[in-house]
Amino acid sequence: MHIAFLGLGNMGSAMVRNLVKNGHRVVAWNRSYEPTKPIHALGVAIERTPADACKDADIAITMLADDGAAEAVTLGKDGLIEGLAEGAVHVSMSTISVALSDKFTEAHAARGQLYAAAPVFGRPEAAEAQKLFIAAAGKPDAIAKITPALESVGQKIFVMGEEPAQANLVKLTGNFLITCVIESLAEAFALTAKGGIETQKVFELLTESLFSAPVYKTYGGLILEGKFSPPGFKMPLGQKDNRLLQQAAEKLEVPLPFAAIIRDRFLAARANGDSELDWSAIAKRAAEDAGFEVK
Incomplete structure (x- = not known):
């Protein structure tokens, strides 16, 4: 699976390592340069903008600090929504507000893209060990598409409903x-x-x-x-x-x-x-x- 991963903090970097280990092709983006170096050493291409990272991706994963960062990376200039193909899935794995998740659902639907939320439970050491618990929500076709990626970073997936905000x-x-x-x-x-x-x-x-x-x-x-x-x-x-x-x-x-x-x-x-x-x-x-x- 071709995955764009946006956000290489402690959690995101650990998740990328597990995605690569499980055979996925990963392209990444991060706001600052330093965290990208060890990820690039794994053979992961680092793109200049979120939109560039999402071109040709089957799914785009965001793992970002807060609503401000998530909204800017998703809907801002050169945001992932501009690069993501029709029918591809954005899955937000960040802890964001219910309101922003609803906003993402509407924005992606308007572009013919799919959206799901899959925030995680677990500290960085759990992310490194592929032991995260995942609360996922979204339409069945979106959940089906993202399941292989989620299985590569977590130990169990709990589907909470068809509205992404329910997971948040x-x-x-x-x-x-x-x-x-x-x-x-x-x-x-x-x-x-x-x-x-x-x-x-x-x-x-x-x-x-x-x-x-x-x-x-x-x-x-x-x-x-x-x-x-x-x-x-x-x-x-x-x-x-x-x-x-x-x-x-x-x-x-x-x-x-x-x-x-x-x-x-x-x-x-x-x-x-x-x-x-x-x-x-x-x-x-x-x-x-x-x-x-x-x-």
Whole structure:
């Protein structure tokens, strides 16, 4: 399969390596030059514009930081929509807003192109190991076309519906649940530590009994060790996802009280100079509230 891949951050670069390893022909584009060098060394051609990268591609994958980047790369000057052939598929694997996903659906339909959303769950190490979980949504013909590529980067695909934005809503909801896990673990650790109990013992009991899911083990370990740098997922991106979640909830008239708590944790984290840390560093606030000195 001929794939155009746009966005070579930590996640995107890992995904490209797996696409190449699984026998796909990949052409790539990235806004900055430096990340393209190791990808080019794999035999991947690096094109000058998103439109150039998408010429003759069966599918175009975008893996970009936020709505602004995704919209510019897709609909802007020399954007992918200008180079993508009629009948080809754009699959956005970024965490973007429901509103922007709807906008992409309409724009591609007007040009006779297909569009699907397939955001991923997993940190960069999961992307490297081809262990991402993928929430996909789109018309059946679009899903069928992109499935071989998705299988090359992830361990399981969950099809959420025929409207691409449904996958984006699920992704935002999943990220919200992760932040709730981070916050609840941080509060539990602060409470038990204040009660004189070793946090390591609490972590072991929780993650080896009722809370043995990977999310508790991964983020509990990060909190326990204070391992917030280098970030697997930067604080501003987590804050952005919280904001997009609340926008979607407001439109659907669904109250999300916990999301407001997480919003304030992100604001406090950034106000305290933690913007360059992993998003799990919002856990520092619970310890501070309990009177612990946090480095």
